[in-house]
Amino acid sequence: MTDSPDAPIIEITDLDAGYLRNGKVAPAVQGVSLRVRPGEIVALVGESGSGKSTTAHALVGLLPDTGRVTGGSIRVAGVDVASATEKVVRSLRGSTVGLIPQDPMVGLNPTQRIGDQVAEAVRLRGVPRQRVADEVIGVLRKAGLDDPQHRVEHYPHELSGGQRQRVLIAIALAGEPEVIIADEPTSALDVTVQARILDHLETLVRDSGTALVIITHDLAVAADRADRVVVMRHGRVVETGTTAKILDDSENSYTRRLVASAPTLAHGGQLRPRVPAPDPAEEPVAPIIELEAVTKHFDARRGGRVLALDGVSLRVTPGRTHAVVGESGSGKTTALRIAMGLTKPTSGAVRFDGVDIAGLSWRRSRPLRRRFQLVHQNPFASLDPRFTVRESVLEPLVSFRVGTRADRRARAAELLDQVALPRTFLDRLPAELSGGQRQRVAIARALVLQPEVVLLDEPVSALDAQVQEQILDLLTELQQRLGLTYLFVSHDLAVVAGIAHTVSVFDNGRVVESGATATVFREPASDYTQRLLAAIPGRRRFDRTERAFS
Structure with missing residues (x-):
């Protein structure tokens, strides 16, 4: 426990850490110092490889076998983690410091039901056995998982990426820790659930005095939530200060580039689609990918069927990018898998370049597979x-x-x-x-x-803003030079605004709105689309400013 309410719950001084490679320690973090007080929200931001996650894992003694702390000190609730025994460090996890890891498939045991995994964290808090089940359902509900009474019986592979991430958040919350280390906690979540999760974490901090360290490549998330921002690059802290100072009056050129790379921060909280809308006067072009009235049912665990897609139709024009957006579980990834023949629809037609691929054998479909390729959501798996x-x-x-x-x-x-x-x-x-x-x-x-067609399932969700921009520029340049077609699935509307010519908005397995991206984002006809747009990270900061001057 900390000695006084003002004493830092986390105190890192001149931390050096790295990873063994060819018998030597390659530095990943050099001279990092950081202090976090109870009730404070601090964001560590920086590009991939900047040392953010290494710092987070060193805090809780979870560096991999090749990881080494070579200098400095790490104190959590007064305990020097760098020199403590494994038993002491283990006693801090859960009750004093909770970690929300970046990768839900690595963080969850694939052989255990999620209810059992959350229950383990609840029991470590000393909750009586008869109350554990209720506590598990309650903490899953707080983390934003839908229908927790039934989800407790599921295994991780039966949940979407966003749902698995919410389970990890529930496990971290279950121990009621003094500080939560959230390593990219919402990178797999759609914007509305992301807002709810961060709202909950922020309320927890304000009401209970729990400290929160958010490790993120998304500067817009930091802008909305953090009291202070620590900017890292190449394993070093290049700038630290209040959020307003970092965003509005930065002294570092790298920090200024990060701000400029965040679309909503760079444009006053607004999305500005940079891809021209299709010209209505153009002659109609036959789609290279077409879903027509596609319905898909999955068998439920306890009998019956789950409706994943309900009469979905969409057309992807050659040489263009069509985006599919919506909340986790809305059917986006199922539609993508059906579009490339990995999942068969229950009914409806699926055509690639005019060929119905739904019933093709492996032998007949293999020549087509060279013409389209998939980029998965999860780089770890x-x-x-x-x-x-x-x-x-x-x-x-x-x-x-x-x-x-x-x-x-x-x-x-x-x-x-x-x-x-x-x-x-x-x-x-x-x-x-x-x-x-x-x-x-x-x-x-x-x-x-x-390939002629690339199907991308959340392809840049794990990338920092500057690399996102590079990848989107690369995809755009390749499209223009090679005539590539993209079917782009994403929960990040700011990313979609930067690459997609057209968009379909999914909600509960249905298309609720479709059209040119610029038109849909500027004049959304659906209440659901309006909610998605309102939840985009980075807008909250500008909304507060507008209210302050209204």
Whole structure:
């Protein structure tokens, strides 16, 4: 426990940490100092690989086996974590400090029901056995998980990415800790749920005095929530100060670039679609991807069926980007999987370049698969941990027997250049990369076959704003140069505004609104679309300013 209400709950002084590589410690964090007081919200922001997550994991003694703290001190509630025994550090987890990890599939046990995993955290708080079940449902509800009475029986693979993230948040809240370390806590969540989760975490801080450290690449999230912002780059703190100071009067050029890269912050809280709307006078073009009245049911765990898609129709025009947006569980990813033939619809037609792919055999569909590629949502699960970056990128070329060995190696190096990764990463394993770096490798792998269509499932959700901008610019440039078509699934409307010509808004498996992105975002006809737009991170700050001067 802290000695006084004003004493820091977290006190890091001159922290040096890194990872063993070839017998030496490669530095990841150098000279980092940070103090967080009870009831304070502090945001650590910076690009992927800046040392944010290393700092967070060092705080709770959860660096990987290759991680080393080589200098400085880390004190949590008065305990020096860097020099404490594992038993002492373990006693701090849950009750004193709670961690919300970035990756829900790594943070959850795939063999246990989620109710059992949350219950373990509840029991550590000393809750009587007869009250544990009610506490579990209550904390899942607080974390924003829908229908918690039934979700407790599910396994992690039966939930969406956003739902799994909410379970991790519930586990962190279950111990009622003095400080919560949230490592990219909402990167997998749609904007409305993101707002509810952050509202809850903020209320917890204000009401109970719990401190909150938000590790995020999204400066707009920090702008809305944080009392103070700490900006990191290349493992060092480059600037720290109040949120207003950092956003409005920064002294550091890197910080100013971060602000300029956040769309809502750069444009006064407004979205400005930068892709021109299709010209209505253009001759109609046959779609390369078409879903017509598609319905999809899944079998429920206890009998019956769950309706995932209900009469969905959408058209993706060659050479354009069509975005699908909506809350977690709205059917976005199911529609994408059906569009590329990975999931069969219950009814309706699915056509790729005029060919109905719903009933094709593997042999007949394989030639088509070279023409479209998928970028997965989760960079941690989409790369084989045993493959080097080079092997991961080259895997599609090997599978389709494209090019000589020399051609493939040259192509791998070229793709890393395009996704803004150093060529020295070619021989690294996924465990040696940050989440954002892994996602860039996944994007490179999808582009290696030069497909006509790329289907992207939350492709930049793990990337910081500057790298997001680079990737979106890359995708736009490739589209213009090669005539690529994109079906782009995202919960981030600011990202969609930067790349999509047209958009379909999904709600509970139905399309509630569709049209040119600029028109839908400027003049939303649906109440649901209006709620999505109102919840975009970065707008809250400007709303407060407007109210202050009204």
